[in-house]
Amino acid sequence: MIHEPRRAESHGAGGADAGRRFGDGGLNLKPSGRQHVSESLEGGSPVGEVSVADAVFSCRDVSVFYGDKQALKSVTIDVARRQVLAAIGPSGCGKSTFLRCLNRMNDTIPGARVTGTITLDGRDIYSKRQDVAQLRARIGMVFQKPNPFPKSIYDNVAYGPRIHRLARTRADLDDIVFTSLQRAGLWDEVKDRLSSLAIGLSGGQQQRLCIARALAVQPEVILMDEPCSALDPIATAHVEDLIEQLRASYAIVIVTHSMQQAARVSQRTAYFYMGQLIEVGDTDRVFTNPQHRLTEDYITGRFG
């Protein structure tokens, strides 16, 4: 799987710097006593395995500016096919900004500017010839707050297929709606009230409806921006099971504030801090053997 395991440079002096920054009084004590590959914030390239063999997205040196403020600093990372990549990090670390780069949702924010290259299946998605709407149709997105349209359950799921003319006949459309709701694990709960308003569903059901809506356009990738933060534990478990099933057919990028969730649902984890990608690698490895001091500080709850 792993192409070129990039060895991040170790910074001797940087370690003391990071120690001061996070209140170790310059003593630079490591709670685990573990030797870190890197301890610096000013590294540039992240620790861990940036590239993967079967990449859907390849991001190289991606920076995002909102006006004068740089929200993402030269991020280089691949997103693998049929795998869940979790983006973790404290609030404002750039993980959501990173997610929104992938379907060019940052374009909708006035003053936002993206530099670097991002390719989807080898083609530059920020190229001038790229039709943004067509690009977004290939990428499903699920938001933090469930945001169903003020339409019926049926019309919510049928919205994407209708605007992209994916169904030739009414029966085709019925079939897409059925399959999408089925895959989102919602069919049994809503099959008798497809024509009632989506707002009437519970929060968890609404979120699964939003997932069904995203699946209905048969995307290649699904982006999830803290999809469970507004849900209770049972609804969260539902959505996590769903992610596990969807992984067989889609690449998924999930932004989450819950490290337990990242550990449960993802195969790769990327840790962002202050707009930089600090470390990325197999989830098991990142959580059991973080190679960057900042990653360890975060996952052990020492800050963030």
Add this chain to the structure above:
Amino acid sequence: MTRRTIRKLVNLLALGMSAVATAIGLIFLGAILWTLVKDGVAGMSAAVFTQSTPPPGSTSGGGLLNAIYGSAIMTVLGVLIGAPIGVLAGTYLAEYGRNSPLSSVIRFINDVLLSAPSIIIGLFVYELIVVPMGNFSAISGAVALAIIAMPVIVRTTEDMLNLVPQGMKDASTAMGAYPWRTITSIAYPAARSGMVTGLLLAVARISGETAPLLFTALNNQFWSTSLKAPMANLPVVIFQFALSPYDNWQQLAWAGALLITFAILVLSIMARVAVSRLGAGAGRK
């Protein structure tokens, strides 16, 4: 006196003043409505709906048929001209040009227009249409009413579209919908009830306007359906007849005033019913 007593007294004072202010408002409203209904009903007869306005000198009979028709036709035309422009302009302000400098300018000018004296708008249309055409006309009246309706519609459309949650619009954008699709399929349905209310406010406003019609449609004593000719209308008829020395004319003015008020009431109720039905029907597939 404890703090508690002071607090209660202050509360009582504030409550009392609010109640008095409300009462003063309601008393005048009640008095106006009472006079309107009393004199209006007295002036009502079948002739009001079957005959045109009486000729000068006649001291009995006559109706308002031509004025009712004229008011209806010019109000409808005014809305037909003003609403599309108003809705589209409001859409531009709320969706396409939300942060552009042009929008700030449009917004400011719209606010000025919103409170511009309607007689000025009448004069403007007089210069724009009546003078080149050479005579007063129904169509110039409709244009004047459209210009008065427009800023109301622009404002409510923009406000209502801004109330649609951004997350909903983002979801549509992320599905790969072009902005026009997001606006027509998501934002308009979500903002529909507010936009319809705005439209009705505009209708209510223009159906009672007198000043702009004095310079444009003027009045017509006879039955006329030509848009190029002067046209009778309730506000101007009320204005002229109320000032006349004839009893039957004054009675017709009262009847006309009651008719306008009643029409707006019916329209408002119908709109509310329609909006709530629409809201419930939005779920149908």
